Amino acid sequence: SQGITESFGAAIHALNATHLTDGVIHRSKRMMLDTLGVGLLGSRTAVFNKALMYSQRSSVWGRSEITLPPHYAAFVNGIAVHSMDFDDTWHPATHPSGAVLPALLALAETLASRPSGLDLLLAFNVGLEVQGRLMRFSREAYNIPERFHPPSVVGVMGSAAASAKLLGLSPAQCSHALAIAVSSAGAPLANAATQTKPLHIGNAARRGLEAAQLAQIGLEGNPAILDVANGLGVYYGDYNPSPMADSGAFRWILEDQNVAVKRIPAHLAMHWVVDAALAARAKLRDTVGTFDLSQIRQVTLRVPPSKYINCPLPASEHQARHSFQFNACSALLDGQVTVASFDRAQINRPALRELLSKVEVETPEDNPPSFDKMYCEVEIGSAEGRSAAARCDTFYGHWRKPLSQRDLVEKFSVNASSVLCPEGVEGLIDVVG
Amino acid sequence: MFKLQKTLKPVLAVRRIHNSAVEAVLRHPAPDDTVTASFGKFISGVKPQHLSSVVLHRSKRMVLDSIGVGLIGSTTEVFEMALQYCQLVYGPDPISSVYGHRDTRLSPTLAAFVNGVATHSMDFDDTWHPATHPSGAVLPAVLALSDMMPANSKPSGLDFLLAFNVGIEIQGRLMRFSNEAHNIPKRFHPPTVVGPMGSAAACARLLSLDPSQCSHALAIAASLAGAPMANAATQCKPLHIGNASRLGLEAALLASRGLEASPLVLDAVAGVAGFNAFYEDYVPQPLKSPSDNDNGHVFLLEEQDMGFKRFPAHLGMHWVADAAASVHKVLVGVDPGKVSPDQVQDILLRVPLSKYINRPFPESEHEARHSFQFNACSALLDGEVAVQSFSPAAMSRPELHALLSRVRLEHPQDNPANFNRMYGEVQVTLVGGDILKGRCDTFYGHWRNPLTNESLRKKFRNNAGVVLPSEKVERLIEAVEELDRLDDCGALLSQLE
Numbered sequence: 033s034q035g036i037t038e039s040f041g042a043a044i045h046a047l048n049a050t051h052l053t054d055g056v057i058h059r060s061k062r063m064m065l066d067t068l069g070v071g072l073l074g075s076r077t078a079v080f081n082k083a084l085m086y087s088q089r090s091s092v093w094g095r096s097e098i099t100l101p102p103h104y105a106a107f108v109n110g111i112a113v114h115s116m117d118f119d120d121t122w123h124p125a126t127h128p129s130g131a132v133l134p135a136l137l138a139l140a141e142t143l144a145s146r147p148s149g150l151d152l153l154l155a156f157n158v159g160l161e162v163q164g165r166l167m168r169f170s171r172e173a174y175n176i177p178e179r180f181h182p183p184s185v186v187g188v189m190g191s192a193a194a195s196a197k198l199l200g201l202s203p204a205q206c207s208h209a210l211a212i213a214v215s216s217a218g219a220p221l222a223n224a225a226t227q228t229k230p231l232h233i234g235n236a237a238r239r240g241l242e243a244a245q246l247a248q249i250g251l252e253g254n255p256a257i258l259d260v261a262n263g264l265g266v267y268y269g270d271y272n273p274s275p276m277a278d279s280g281a282f283r284w285i286l287e288d289q290n291v292a293v294k295r296i297p298a299h300l301a302m303h304w305v306v307d308a309a310l311a312a313r314a315k316l317r318d319t320v321g322t323f324d325l326s327q328i329r330q331v332t333l334r335v336p337p338s339k340y341i342n343c344p345l346p347a348s349e350h351q352a353r354h355s356f357q358f359n360a361c362s363a364l365l366d367g368q369v370t371v372a373s374f375d376r377a378q379i380n381r382p383a384l385r386e387l388l389s390k391v392e393v394e395t396p397e398d399n400p401p402s403f404d405k406m407y408c409e410v411e412i413g414s415a416e417g418r419s420a421a422a423r424c425d426t427f428y429g430h431w432r433k434p435l436s437q438r439d440l441v442e443k444f445s446v447n448a449s450s451v452l453c454p455e456g457v458e459g460l461i462d463v464v465g
Numbered sequence: 466m467f468k469l470q471k472t473l474k475p476v477l478a479v480r481r482i483h484n485s486a487v488e489a490v491l492r493h494p495a496p497d498d499t500v501t502a503s504f505g506k507f508i509s510g511v512k513p514q515h516l517s518s519v520v521l522h523r524s525k526r527m528v529l530d531s532i533g534v535g536l537i538g539s540t541t542e543v544f545e546m547a548l549q550y551c552q553l554v555y556g557p558d559p560i561s562s563v564y565g566h567r568d569t570r571l572s573p574t575l576a577a578f579v580n581g582v583a584t585h586s587m588d589f590d591d592t593w594h595p596a597t598h599p600s601g602a603v604l605p606a607v608l609a610l611s612d613m614m615p616a617n618s619k620p621s622g623l624d625f626l627l628a629f630n631v632g633i634e635i636q637g638r639l640m641r642f643s644n645e646a647h648n649i650p651k652r653f654h655p656p657t658v659v660g661p662m663g664s665a666a667a668c669a670r671l672l673s674l675d676p677s678q679c680s681h682a683l684a685i686a687a688s689l690a691g692a693p694m695a696n697a698a699t700q701c702k703p704l705h706i707g708n709a710s711r712l713g714l715e716a717a718l719l720a721s722r723g724l725e726a727s728p729l730v731l732d733a734v735a736g737v738a739g740f741n742a743f744y745e746d747y748v749p750q751p752l753k754s755p756s757d758n759d760n761g762h763v764f765l766l767e768e769q770d771m772g773f774k775r776f777p778a779h780l781g782m783h784w785v786a787d788a789a790a791s792v793h794k795v796l797v798g799v800d801p802g803k804v805s806p807d808q809v810q811d812i813l814l815r816v817p818l819s820k821y822i823n824r825p826f827p828e829s830e831h832e833a834r835h836s837f838q839f840n841a842c843s844a845l846l847d848g849e850v851a852v853q854s855f856s857p858a859a860m861s862r863p864e865l866h867a868l869l870s871r872v873r874l875e876h877p878q879d880n881p882a883n884f885n886r887m888y889g890e891v892q893v894t895l896v897g898g899d900i901l902k903g904r905c906d907t908f909y910g911h912w913r914n915p916l917t918n919e920s921l922r923k924k925f926r927n928n929a930g931v932v933l934p935s936e937k938v939e940r941l942i943e944a945v946e947e948l949d950r951l952d953d954c955g956a957l958l959s960q961l962e
Contacts, residue, residue: 215708
């Protein structure tokens, strides 16, 4: 009987365009559009520029005058995608598209015969599917991470699988691509909320592509890398792998489990707290007639327990994107949280700092650190003793409440317009759509 | 391609540092009292005068051995693949030398990569205690970085050697944070955990980065660390060292451009794993800087010497090979000529318990280098294990297979999976009923019984001689011997191109 690793190699090889359902095609195109948009926007960030300076044939998104060797293109474009924490999030938790799309586009540019759109879409979905399958090997993966940053564990695997697919590798080569990729996996969570976090996605894209190309050249790794305990399993506390079906009905995970698309360039959990804060703000305004900041005596946040997104006084944009407190207060102050909310000047506003000092965080027992089950509550206590509270269980953009097509395209347009001319923006919408 | 200038002002040491990056570093300095900051401070502040004569001597031996195994490793298949790959997919910027390929140059990180692959391609490189292969992760990066620097401002030999030692030291310090690290690994392959950190530290030192940048280099490297043991004994394993070297260099280069990462990566923060993600038990200690310490600095290499391999296989193999060789000697003494499987009824190996080096019938050279059984039987047959023992011809010998089928393993309680305390016993029961025993507690080459300088040079000549003419081989030996006295490490670099 087939080992698990072998089954993955076989499946990556055997899946073809006829297996793509309408639902999967639709959802994955939305993901591609969103990813391109956030990547284009992200090509204006400091971290992206540092990476670009460092790297020196494939195109760099938003820079018509530069090309880089494909791996570096995948690297910098992946960084761009994750630079503002604006990219999609899945359940179990990871950022699936950013690890795969930059690698595929960079690779596609180097191929002698250009892949069709459908070939690209198929490879993209293979990359997503493998990530989804691997995360389901561990219960630990279902919760907000504490040890390894998930994109660095499964992202590189998805990139390797997708690249292997686009390269048309044999089943054995596909398995070896996965094996080689595992040796490039695993970055610790401590670099989340720092300028280095975007490199986790950039490296996942780049090193997955590298793994596939090394496999193509004939490099071999452990053919049971997914099966054994000291293979991919080292990144998890509990690990229970199972094979991909080799024939019969194949169902894409994306069919049953959609992604969340972010409205705010911040950690996914921030979306709950922002929606709750805006609702509480509206309640208070409706009760009192106006919303007066100076009247706020205390702000209580009820959130799931997760150390790396609990940051009372963020000092950088990266920390701000990973701070329940900051996002709640920005929402209360401005009535919205946008790209501009994370500018240095905005982060350092005295009014915001003052409001931050009034925030208390609670982690109720019934609020698990899971993107599928968490909630956020914001309670504003005012000076006269009034309070207004609101709770968000599912923010707009979550997989349970997906963005409308119109709003998805709107997000893309706003992002892409930061670097592309209108024709470029429209052109991309048409091509992906 | 960009050139680096070595100046006295650390912050502006790399021409492309932007003011905004400098500002950023000053705005978010690593807090002083953290373990992470102490490492950054050490790397930035340590100087050549802190290298004792013992450390100079030992580290030069390591440099020599590492170059040698890298040169012979440049003839392997896995190296060829890595090189092909780099040339195929990467563009120009070819300024760094590639072991054993005089007309080939690659960009610095890729040169570090392929040379690291070469170094570990045959599992012939040095091993330390706690266990890792320290030199292969560091030397290729330091060489590649030195190649990057303009001809008229190459580091001195002493600066080169200092950077190398910083890379070794940091690896040793980090491994001492965990008890788990003291034993033969089970989860993560140590060179992939501490190797990138050592490479990052060494390169940060050579680039004269300031303490904060050194800390960030380590933190960036941590996000590039970690590969699982499952790929040991496969063709992929040498890439673990190649990647350690390359990625550490990348981390240092990124830090030099102002990239920032976690200022607490080495410290243990509950709920957010940093470097401790790779260990079950982890107790970090700050690293004292020489400036804080009246006695300068005592490098770990002073107190804990390096193991050098006499043949290209996992360190554990050396014990059983020596034990089996002593049995072989007795056998041919009794009945001069070759040892024949017909004489042997049973072979019992008493070895530590470690799954990835227990392989009854290895099918590839990579598996063979990680097989107690294979190495014991080869030594029993031939009286020694050598480079040629892993050739396809040697591996497919019928007499070897006959012996392999007669091997059993035992894992005595008193034989821990630990390179400082293990032993290897070979017990051969002959057909007539006689029992011959060999035991090795400390193989020749182990840190307790180090190779003599003559033996080390002999190994180097055998290795380097496969790809270089003998004049170059001798000049390399001289250059390494003189390294701390060279004004310009270019004298070493030029022998490698």
